[in-house]
Amino acid sequence: MSTRLPARIFATLAATTLSFAAAATEISGAGSSFVQPILSKWSTAYAQGSGHRINYQAIGSGGGIAQIKAGTVDFGATDKPLSADELAQSSLGQFPSVIGGIVPVYTLEGIAPGALMLDGPTLAGIFLGQIQNWNDAAIASLNPGLKLPDSKITVVHRSDGSGTSFNFTNYLSKVSPEWKTKVGEGTAVDWPVGVGGKGNDGVAAYVGRIKGAIGYVEYAYAAKNNLGHATLKNAAGEVVRPGRESFQAAAATADWASARDFNLVMTNAPGSGAWPITATTWIILPKKAGDSERKRLAIDFFRYALNKGQAQAEALDYVALPVPLVQRVEAYWASEFKH
Amino acid sequence: MTSASSSTMVIATPAPATRRAERDARRDRWFARALKASALLVLAVLLGAALSTLWGGREVLFGEGLRFLASSEWNPVDDRYGALAPIFGTVLTSIIAIVLAVPVAFGIALFLTEIAPEWMRAWFSAAIELLAAIPSIIYGMWGLFVFVPFMAEQVQPALTAVLGELPLLGALFSGPPLGLGILTAGIVLAVMIVPFIAAVMREVFLAVPGRLKESARALGATTWEVVWHIVLPATRSAVIGGIFLGLGRALGETMAVTFVLGNAYDIQASLLMPGTSISSSIANEFNEAVGNHRSALLALGFLLFVVTFFVLLIARVMLRRLARREGTA
Numbered sequence: 005m006s007t008r009l010p011a012r013i014f015a016t017l018a019a020t021t022l023s024f025a026a027a028a029t030e031i032s033g034a035g036s037s038f039v040q041p042i043l044s045k046w047s048t049a050y051a052q053g054s055g056h057r058i059n060y061q062a063i064g065s066g067g068g069i070a071q072i073k074a075g076t077v078d079f080g081a082t083d084k085p086l087s088a089d090e091l092a093q094s095s096l097g098q099f100p101s102v103i104g105g106i107v108p109v110y111t112l113e114g115i116a117p118g119a120l121m122l123d124g125p126t127l128a129g130i131f132l133g134q135i136q137n138w139n140d141a142a143i144a145s146l147n148p149g150l151k152l153p154d155s156k157i158t159v160v161h162r163s164d165g166s167g168t169s170f171n172f173t174n175y176l177s178k179v180s181p182e183w184k185t186k187v188g189e190g191t192a193v194d195w196p197v198g199v200g201g202k203g204n205d206g207v208a209a210y211v212g213r214i215k216g217a218i219g220y221v222e223y224a225y226a227a228k229n230n231l232g233h234a235t236l237k238n239a240a241g242e243v244v245r246p247g248r249e250s251f252q253a254a255a256a257t258a259d260w261a262s263a264r265d266f267n268l269v270m271t272n273a274p275g276s277g278a279w280p281i282t283a284t285t286w287i288i289l290p291k292k293a294g295d296s297e298r299k300r301l302a303i304d305f306f307r308y309a310l311n312k313g314q315a316q317a318e319a320l321d322y323v324a325l326p327v328p329l330v331q332r333v334e335a336y337w338a339s340e341f342k343h
Numbered sequence: 344m345t346s347a348s349s350s351t352m353v354i355a356t357p358a359p360a361t362r363r364a365e366r367d368a369r370r371d372r373w374f375a376r377a378l379k380a381s382a383l384l385v386l387a388v389l390l391g392a393a394l395s396t397l398w399g400g401r402e403v404l405f406g407e408g409l410r411f412l413a414s415s416e417w418n419p420v421d422d423r424y425g426a427l428a429p430i431f432g433t434v435l436t437s438i439i440a441i442v443l444a445v446p447v448a449f450g451i452a453l454f455l456t457e458i459a460p461e462w463m464r465a466w467f468s469a470a471i472e473l474l475a476a477i478p479s480i481i482y483g484m485w486g487l488f489v490f491v492p493f494m495a496e497q498v499q500p501a502l503t504a505v506l507g508e509l510p511l512l513g514a515l516f517s518g519p520p521l522g523l524g525i526l527t528a529g530i531v532l533a534v535m536i537v538p539f540i541a542a543v544m545r546e547v548f549l550a551v552p553g554r555l556k557e558s559a560r561a562l563g564a565t566t567w568e569v570v571w572h573i574v575l576p577a578t579r580s581a582v583i584g585g586i587f588l589g590l591g592r593a594l595g596e597t598m599a600v601t602f603v604l605g606n607a608y609d610i611q612a613s614l615l616m617p618g619t620s621i622s623s624s625i626a627n628e629f630n631e632a633v634g635n636h637r638s639a640l641l642a643l644g645f646l647l648f649v650v651t652f653f654v655l656l657i658a659r660v661m662l663r664r665l666a667r668r669e670g671t672a
Contacts, residue, residue, distance in 0.1 A: 037630075063630060064630030064631045065631060066630070066631045066632060066633040067630065067631075069633075070633065156519050158519060158521060163601070163606030163619075163623075163627045164627040164628060164630065164631070165419075165627070165628050165630060165631025165632060166631065187420065188420035188421070189420065190419055190420045191419075191631040192419040192628055192631060192632075192636070193418070193419060193420050194416065194417055194418035194419070194420065194421075194608070195607065195608075198607065199521060199523055199605040199606065199607055199617040200605065200606030200607055200617070200619075200627070201606070202601055202602065202606070202627060206487075206602070209487055209488070210523070213491060213492055213495065213522065214495065214521055214522065216519075
């Protein structure tokens with residue numbers, strides 16, 4: 005526990021400093037940086053309607069989990085779900101908030117953006133360093149119509165610990181047994197090859213600048229930086245494009261019914277049309293009432309976010325939770341969080 | 344009573360002086376204590392920072408022992424950590440930076456003190472100070488968006504073409520032209536520390552008595568001879584001090600290096616390949632690190648203390664040796 009002390013002190017300091025600014029009831033949260041843009045947008049809109057503010061510190065998923073367990077914030081946000089056991093130990097509950105997609109991006113002379121198609125094992129082979137050239141037979145057989153150049157592949161990954169890396173490596177672990185044993189999944193892993201860029205921006209900048217580079221970024225960054233994104237073959241064997249429909253398809257077809265506490269990573273979702281590297285960020289709330297008014301407000305805020313806030317999410321290139329999933333979350337609140 | 348009062352009268356004349364002296368002494372003692380407290384505060388902060396990183400990193404430092412220092416594996420999934428790659432990157436980029444920065448800084452300082460016309464000196468000095476004040480994130484952004492493409496398109500292909508085929512030396516300059524890597528980081532660091540070293544050198548060169556230089560010139564010495572035989576020997580220890588100030592900054596630099604180093608836990612012969620450094624590893628991973636991972640990062644922080652300590656130690660030893668040689672000469 006003592007190893008987490010610095011982060012806790014930091015977040016507490018940050019929270020106290022900021023709490024001087026607002027007088028109305030303030031709900032504090034900490035965790036993933038993936039949801040920070042949308043949380044701040046929701047927060048502004050929610051404050052206009054209710055007068056209550058949300059103060060969110062994007063200190064990273066690990067920090068967010070530590071904070072909510074220690075009870076220093078009202079909610080935590082993590083890119084990597086906690087197991088039902090771990091939640092029960094600290095009497096916490098979790099649910100998905102918003103959906104995003106992670107897309108492989110590349111810069112390759114002579115190949116138009118969106119023209120390249122890859123499947124899971126090939127993507128894993130590239131990131132393992134086994135497929136080193138763009139005209140490798142594995143890539144060529146997937147793309148019979150393309151004239152692939154004989155140039156070296158430069159792999160670009162995240163250098164900072166991130167939920168994007170977690171979902172990406174989780175997907176590769178599901179589709180490649182070799183990746184699973186050699187590298188595994190995590191917010192930071194021991195990358196076999198490649199260079200590391202800091203943040204989505206860093207990866208996008210490297211991929212854009214290095215000829216023959218391939219990396220992975222959140223969907224919004226691929227669009228913003230005009231990077232070519234690859235299409236992927238999903239678990240159902242279809243070739244899908246990244247975008248709102250395929251991300252939602254993944255969220256809708258993921259097997260939530262058998263996942264306790266929504267402990268399910270949506271990658272490699274089985275359904276038709278599902279984008280294979282779809283991600284969400286889980287919100288963690290305490291089940292036991294400490295300050296029941298604050299807890300009620302926190303749930304009220306997320307109810308607002310999941311229903312009325314989804315249009316704002318789409319403006320920021322996130323994707324709304326499909327309606328059946330929102331209903332499932334509402335049912336979870338009703339049964340798990342007693343006010 | 345009269346006698347008593349008269350006796351007080353007698354010693355009353357020197358009394359205010361003694362009292363003032365006592366008061367002054369007391370004030371001086373308090374002043375000395377305040378000064379000592381300030382100095383001790385620095386020591387306490389230093390010790391506190393070193394010990395808390397040591398304490399935070401104890402699980403990995405003592406759990407893994409020598410393996411932590413000798414291994415280049417950095418695997419957060421299996422919870423195995425080795426510090427060799429970050430140490431290697433930190434030391435190598437700093438060496439490149441110093442090798443490139445010192446001659447340039449030396450040239451700037453000499454130009455400003457010996458050659459530049461009077462009106463130009465003020466302008467150049469202000470420019471150098473301005474350069475020193477640029478935050479490192481700016482150097483990082485400049486490095487990533489301007490310098491890395493330049494390295495990738497112009498410098499690295501040329502280096503590989505000219506030097507890549509040579510035996511031994513060729514290994515240093517082989518590999519794909521990514522633009523990122525140890526060499527790029529070293530050059531960006533060099534740009535960052537030039538103003539620091541140049542500013543120190545300029546100050547100490549100015550302090551060389553004009554008489555000495557004029558005497559040498561009167562004996563027919565050229566500008567180069569004046570610099571080499573008069574200015575440098577007179578300022579050698581301060582110049583070395585300035586160089587180590589720059590080196591200290593290069594060792595600990597974080598943001599600029601993170602942007603251009605490539606952030607890969609590899610040790611490769613080629614200077615064109617990506618690497619990592621102690622400070623950029625910490626900056627990259629601290630946010631999401633828990634448990635042993637966090638401990639390993641704090642242990643890295645402690646190692647940075649150790650590396651910096653040894654660098655300063657070497658500087659001290661060099662200075663002492665120089666002083667001794669000058670004393671006997």
